[in-house]
Amino acid sequence: MHNEATAVADGTAVAQAAPQTVAAQRIPAGVNQAAGPNSPIDPGAPRGPAVAIAAGVRDGSTSPTEVLDAVLERIAADTRKLNAFTVVRSAKAKAEALALEQRSDLDVLPLAGVPIAIKHNLEVEGETNLCGSAATDTHPAAADHPVVRRLRAAGAVIVGLTAVPELGLWAMTDGEGRTTRNPWNTARSAGGSSGGSAAAVAAGLVPVAHGNDGLGSLRIPAACCGVFGIKPGRHTVPAEVGVDSWGGMVENGVLATTVGDAALALSVLAARPDLAEVEPPGRLRIGLAVAPPSRFFRVDRHWTAAARAAGSAAAAAGHQVEPATLPYGETISSVLLRWLAVGTRDAATLAHPDRLQPRTRRHLALGRLVQRLGLVRPGQVDRVEARLLEFFERYDVVITPTLAAAPPKARAWHTRGWLANVVASSRFSPFTPLWNMVGWPAASVPMGMHPRSGTPVAAQLAGPPGSESTLLRLSAQLEALHPWERTAP
Numbered sequence: 029m030h031n032e033a034t035a036v037a038d039g040t041a042v043a044q045a046a047p048q049t050v051a052a053q054r055i056p057a058g059v060n061q062a063a064g065p066n067s068p069i070d071p072g073a074p075r076g077p078a079v080a081i082a083a084g085v086r087d088g089s090t091s092p093t094e095v096l097d098a099v100l101e102r103i104a105a106d107t108r109k110l111n112a113f114t115v116v117r118s119a120k121a122k123a124e125a126l127a128l129e130q131r132s133d134l135d136v137l138p139l140a141g142v143p144i145a146i147k148h149n150l151e152v153e154g155e156t157n158l159c160g161s162a163a164t165d166t167h168p169a170a171a172d173h174p175v176v177r178r179l180r181a182a183g184a185v186i187v188g189l190t191a192v193p194e195l196g197l198w199a200m201t202d203g204e205g206r207t208t209r210n211p212w213n214t215a216r217s218a219g220g221s222s223g224g225s226a227a228a229v230a231a232g233l234v235p236v237a238h239g240n241d242g243l244g245s246l247r248i249p250a251a252c253c254g255v256f257g258i259k260p261g262r263h264t265v266p267a268e269v270g271v272d273s274w275g276g277m278v279e280n281g282v283l284a285t286t287v288g289d290a291a292l293a294l295s296v297l298a299a300r301p302d303l304a305e306v307e308p309p310g311r312l313r314i315g316l317a318v319a320p321p322s323r324f325f326r327v328d329r330h331w332t333a334a335a336r337a338a339g340s341a342a343a344a345a346g347h348q349v350e351p352a353t354l355p356y357g358e359t360i361s362s363v364l365l366r367w368l369a370v371g372t373r374d375a376a377t378l379a380h381p382d383r384l385q386p387r388t389r390r391h392l393a394l395g396r397l398v399q400r401l402g403l404v405r406p407g408q409v410d411r412v413e414a415r416l417l418e419f420f421e422r423y424d425v426v427i428t429p430t431l432a433a434a435p436p437k438a439r440a441w442h443t444r445g446w447l448a449n450v451v452a453s454s455r456f457s458p459f460t461p462l463w464n465m466v467g468w469p470a471a472s473v474p475m476g477m478h479p480r481s482g483t484p485v486a487a488q489l490a491g492p493p494g495s496e497s498t499l500l501r502l503s504a505q506l507e508a509l510h511p512w513e514r515t516a517p
Contacts, residue, residue: 075288075306077235078142082183082292085141086134092125092141096185099143103188103233108214111206112227114148115155115189125185137183138296138304144179145228145237147221148189149196150280152176160192160203160221162383174266175238175280175297182296187234190224193442194388195371196240196274197221199248199453200441203385209438210252211516213482217435219249219457222283226253229283232515236293240267242278243367244460247472247488250283251430254474254484254512256290256503257283261493262467265297274370275404277464285514287473287504294496303497306504314342315352315423320432322360325458330485331429334475338427338487341509342502354426355415356462362408363461368395369404390446413466420492425502428459430472430488434481459488469496473503474512484512 084090100118125141134140146152149159151169153176158164176186191208193201201208201223208223210216211231218227222239226249229237239246241259250257259281267279280297284290288306295303316339318332343349371388372395375381384392398404419426433456441449463470470490478485487506489499 075292076284076286078139078284078289079292081142081235082138082140085183086137090141092128092185093122095141096121096125096143096187099187099234106231106233108211108231109209110211110214110218110227110231111208112190112218112224112231112233113145113188114158114191114206114224117155117186117188120154121185121187124180128183128185131183134183138292138301139179140183142184142236143187143234144184144293145188145190145225145234146176146186147225147237147239148192149240150175150238152186152189155189159195161194161378161385161388162204163378163380165379173268178296178299179238179293184296190222190228190237192222192224193220194385195375196242196245197367197371197388197391198441198449199244199457200436200449201249202439202441204442207438207440210435210483212254212484215438216481216483217252217438219252219435221245221249222257223249223252225283226250226255226257229253229255229285230516232285236282236284236289238280239283240278240280241464242274242370243363243464244457245278246281246283247430247460247470248457250472251474251486251488252435252483254477254486254516255283255285256287256471256473256507257281258290258294258471258496258499258503259463259469260294260298260496261469264300264469264496265294275366276467277366277370279464279467287500287507291500291504294500298496303500305497306501308345308505309498309501312342312347312424312498312502313422314339314347314349315354315419315426316349317352317354317426317428319353321354321356321458321462325432325455327429327432328434328478330478331431331433334485335427335429335487337475337510338473338489338506341506342427344509345505347502352419352423352426354428354462355412355419357412357415358408359412359462359465360458362412363465365398365403366465367461368398370395372396372399385442387442387444387446387449409465412462416466416468417492424498425489425491425495428488428490430459430486431456432458434478434483463490468493469499471499471503473506475510476512
């Protein structure tokens with residue numbers, strides 16, 4: 029077998045003789061392979077499959093129905109039993125693609141003919157909104173959620189709904205008779221709660237998928253599955269989700285195999301065309317913060333190396349990068365209390381509360397106790413945010429590991445106890461919740477492969493309110509300098 033240069037998590041280049049040990053970071057089509065370390069993405073290069081699909085539909089070289097047929101064939105042919113989709117809208121999507129072809133404005137639609145998956149906790153007209161639970165109402169939605177409306181108006185075709193754990197509460201995606209698996213290693217979880225969307229994108233079933241993020245629910249599966257995922261800041265995208273609003277901590281965002289595709293989709297969700305532009309940013313002040321939020325958490329060295337690799341790539345692009353310590357303060361305890369409390373308000377409206385999983389019933393009972401004791405207070409967030417604002421007087425962006433460990437095993441976590449789920453979830457994902465608590469934007473960028481688990485590693489980028497464009501532009505630079513394999517083989 030021929031050797032090929034492989035960028036592993038610490039950023040060093042090694043010769044690869046066995047692809048099953050460390051997956052190669054192949055240079056994707058469209059990236060200037062001869063570019064030096066300070067070169068931006070080739071301005072003439074395609075920015076991803078969704079961008080190319082939309083361009084082809086707009087210029088008439090392909091049609092929405094042709095694109096959709098190819099996607100439905102890929103979904104039907106997937107033999108890995110990933111359980112990414114709970115609903116595949118074959119007939120309805122075909123009708124929508126045919127109707128799209130009749131639109132007079134097809135030549136100007138930013139997502140013309142792009143097949144997109146929607147996480148199954150958002151309203152899609154004519155579909156149920158089960159949110160991963162047998163306890164929810166089974167009546168079909170009368171209208172699309174604003175996010176879905178914006179996608180349709182931009183020319184996207186809703187191909188299906190993706191798996192979500194019960195009420196979106198858990199960091200692994202599974203339920204009765206179904207466990208969503210990681211396309212890179214099906215013995216591992218795809219993460220949660222947007223695990224179905226991440227698995228669908230990483231397996232190449234769809235180029236872009238919707239997800240939402242309450243404590244890392246977009247960035248966790250993005251990191252597990254080796255795709256790019258971004259959670260925008262508060263009030264950037266319409267944010268109400270399904271049966272559980274999560275006390276304002278949830279934001280709708282996107283997962284994609286390239287930054288360009290994610291930027292295009294997010295620009296549609298936010299109704300901000302400027303977000304689709306991913307030219308390099310000016311010189312940024314970047315803090316590299318690899319320490320965990322608490323000394324009780326251990327971080328796998330390959331995930332630490334992923335953050336350092338992102339920092340090295342940013343420095344090579346000309347940015348100022350220095351070690352930093354994030355002021356986490358009381359974040360862990362405050363996040364835990366909020367996570368316990370988030371589902372209680374809407375749980376009271378569930379159609380069949382007796383059908384909730386045992387772990388969820390225990391979670392909601394603890395949440396009601398937290399609320400009765402008044403343990404969730406606005407001042408907790410105010411103190412954390414004040415320290416962060418002071419931190420970001422010195423920095424424009426902070427880089428951390430996205431996760432602390434490889435994804436857990438793919439198993440029926442819904443049959444295990446509440447404590448087992450809490451320990452498994454918190455052990456591998458302590459870095460993400462801070463940014464939901466304060467409502468600031470954050471993204472996960474693939475940074476290589478873990479040599480033992482055979483799953484990707486990633487770095488998290490976060491910034492102050494309004495920094496979505498900065499994060500996207502920096503992520504695109506990192507993508508050009510440290511490219512990743514787009515989909516699992």
